[in-house]
Amino acid sequence: MSLSVKTRAERFVATLRHCQVLGLTVESAQDNVLVMRLPYSEQIVGNPVTGTVHGGSLTTLMDTACGTAVFSSLPGFELCPTLDLRMDYMKAATPNRDLFAEARVTRVASSVVFTECEVFQGEERDLVAKCAATFMRIGENMTPPEFRARIEQGDDVTAAGAAQ
Amino acid sequence: MSFETVLQQAQQSGDFQPLVDGIPYANLIGLKFQRFGQDVLFHLPANEDNIGNPILPAIHGGVIGGFMELAASLHLMMTMDTAALPKMIDFSLDYLRAGRHQDTFAECQVWRQGSRVANVAITAWQTERTSPIATARAHFLLAR
Numbered sequence: 001m002s003l004s005v006k007t008r009a010e011r012f013v014a015t016l017r018h019c020q021v022l023g024l025t026v027e028s029a030q031d032n033v034l035v036m037r038l039p040y041s042e043q044i045v046g047n048p049v050t051g052t053v054h055g056g057s058l059t060t061l062m063d064t065a066c067g068t069a070v071f072s073s074l075p076g077f078e079l080c081p082t083l084d085l086r087m088d089y090m091k092a093a094t095p096n097r098d099l100f101a102e103a104r105v106t107r108v109a110s111s112v113v114f115t116e117c118e119v120f121q122g123e124e125r126d127l128v129a130k131c132a133a134t135f136m137r138i139g140e141n142m143t144p145p146e147f148r149a150r151i152e153q154g155d156d157v158t159a160a161g162a163a164q
Numbered sequence: 165m166s167f168e169t170v171l172q173q174a175q176q177s178g179d180f181q182p183l184v185d186g187i188p189y190a191n192l193i194g195l196k197f198q199r200f201g202q203d204v205l206f207h208l209p210a211n212e213d214n215i216g217n218p219i220l221p222a223i224h225g226g227v228i229g230g231f232m233e234l235a236a237s238l239h240l241m242m243t244m245d246t247a248a249l250p251k252m253i254d255f256s257l258d259y260l261r262a263g264r265h266q267d268t269f270a271e272c273q274v275w276r277q278g279s280r281v282a283n284v285a286i287t288a289w290q291t292e293r294t295s296p297i298a299t300a301r302a303h304f305l306l307a308r
Binding site for chain 1: 166188217218226249252253255257259
């Protein structure tokens with residue numbers, strides 16, 4: 001059975017505990033572009049007076065969006081650790097509004113994958129942050145078989161994990 | 165009470181715990197700190213909820229980044245004469261080793277504080293300070 005890019009992306013995110021804590025969801029995933037949502041919540045606020053979310057939660061959003069785009073667009077089941085992230089914070093996010101990250105895989109090389117990502121709010125795509133991230137390819141044979149099983153089996157494993 | 169007032173009180177009393185307690189994201193990831201004169205050691209105790217990859221298991225890279233960003237801005241507020249929350253302009257993070265599911269530490273170095281912008285380097289490690297799991301550099305816009 002061949003899984004769709006979106007299913008691969010959703011199952012990948014479901015394995016990541018901290019992403020469940022933040023409530024990250026895959027909005028769409030096709031070929032090399034993926035959109036991820038970070039719902040606004042009190043727990044990620046960095047400035048208690050203005051209610052603005054902390055940049056750290058955006059770092060997690062962008063790292064996860066880029067990493068998931070990499071995982072779901074590669075042909076096999078490869079875990080790719082982040083090599084580096086470079087983020088620009090263009091403006092403070094508006095409180096009480098969800099954040100969306102659109103990540104794009106720009107180049108898949110033999111050892112490295114290059115990505116870029118934009119974080120915005122609302123239909124007007126108000127730009128909040130941008131990032132460029134690079135990932136290492138450790139190869140499919142270095143990826144633990146339990147991880148591959150979690151992605152392939154999906155629902156049973158991930159539903160139990162998400163419900164915890 | 166405004167954040168600026170809390171910051172001012174912390175700078176006067178030298179007790180930054182109320183300020184850190186007032187930041188929800190710091191509580192979410194569980195950031196702690198200890199001050200030794202002008203030096204500040206930041207501490208992120210092992211926490212199940214901060215795990216990304218469950219198989220290794222490793223701390224989510226985003227949490228390591230968030231911890232270091234928070235450490236940098238707190239370090240500026242603790243050691244510099246800033247009247248407001250510094251705004252992060254950019255953040256460049258290099259991951260050197262997997263962050264294992266154990267305690268993580270960070271320290272910061274302010275390389276330059278101008279009238280508007282500060283440049284801060286952050287190092288994060290677990291077992292040995294000389295084998296960092298990540299290094300980062302941040303620019304902050306300082307309130308005038």
